[in-house]
Amino acid sequence: MITLHGFASSNYYNIVKYVLLYKSIPFQERLIYSGGEDWLAISPVGKIPALTTEDGQHFSETTVICDYLEETYPDAPLYPADPAAKAGIRQIMKVAELYLELPSRRLIAYAFSGKPAPQKALDDARHVTNRGLTAMKRLCAFSPYIAGADMTLADVYVHYVNSVVNSIGSRQLDWDILAEVPGMREWNRGMRESQIARTIEADRKADEPDFHAYIRDFLAKNAVPGR
The missing domain is CATH 3.40.30.10 (Glutaredoxin)
Incomplete structure (x- = not known):
């Protein structure tokens, strides 16, 4: 197995x-x-x-x-068969990863340590995120799925990218990032309500106490610098 x-x-x-x-x-x-x-x-x-x-x-x-x-496992495909359409799906995923999730991820240590992030780190994250938002406005359809009529891997990928953007980036930057892309919040809500997503979220919540204990121990051994 x-x-x-x-x-x-x-x-x-x-x-x-x-x-x-x-x-x-x-x-x-x-x-x-x-x-x-x-x-x-x-x-x-x-x-x-x-x-x-x-x-x-x-x-x-x-x-x-x-x-x-x-x-x-080709059943229930998550990529279109057409190579150009498949490349479009991968492009959405890569943009979301590099320009939305990564700048938010770089602020995680500050979020968990409780120490304020340096202004330069915040400015850099905002700059990179803005580039990603500009691209996502052009690339996403939300009709009803992120790339059109069919569910693809981009839907799964961006939904979980958004979990970091929402919980870390938006809070650290005091900025409703997802609201910047028309249709993103409504689409994200629909993804969250699927039975698979609910199962995964229940497991995430069950893991949360152990994960936070692990993070506290990690930060104690690897101090996050202040301003």
């Missing part, structure tokens, strides 16, 4: 988990926050999530895992 390694508070873990559930692929979960050499043998740079296939191969990097699942 496939094994998904990671923890339920990770948005990237939840992207892969959503794909597994959407495609009705049997899998088991292995809870891990970090590890030593045994973990690096599965995830070479120690990133969450990682996947072990039925025949014992290991993969990390969320898009790599999702592409493997799409090609190995």
Whole structure:
């Protein structure tokens, strides 16, 4: 059976988990926050999530895992067949990752430590996020799905990117980021109400106390600088 390694508070873990559930692929979960050499043998740079296939191969990097699942389990496809349309889906995912999620992610340590982020960090995050928002306004259709009439991996990917943007970026920047893209909030609400998303959210909430304890311990050992 496939094994998904990671923890339920990770948005990237939840992207892969959503794909597994959407495609009705049997899998088991292995809870891990970090590890030593045994973990690096599965995830070479120690990133969450990682996947072990039925025949014992290991993969990390969320898009790599999702592409493997799409090609190995073609039922309930999450990419269009047309190469150009598929590239369009991947473009939306990459823009969301680099220009929405990443600037918010760089503020996570300040959010958890309670220390104010330096103004330069806030300014940089706002600048990069603005670039992403400009692109997303051009790329997203929300009719009803993010790229048009059909559900794609971009819907799953951006929904979980938005979880970090909402919980970290918007709060740190005091800015309703998702409201900047017409249709984004309504679409995001619809994604959140799906049965798969509700199952994943329940698991995330159950993991939250252990995850916060792990983060507190990590920050105690790796102090976040103040202003």
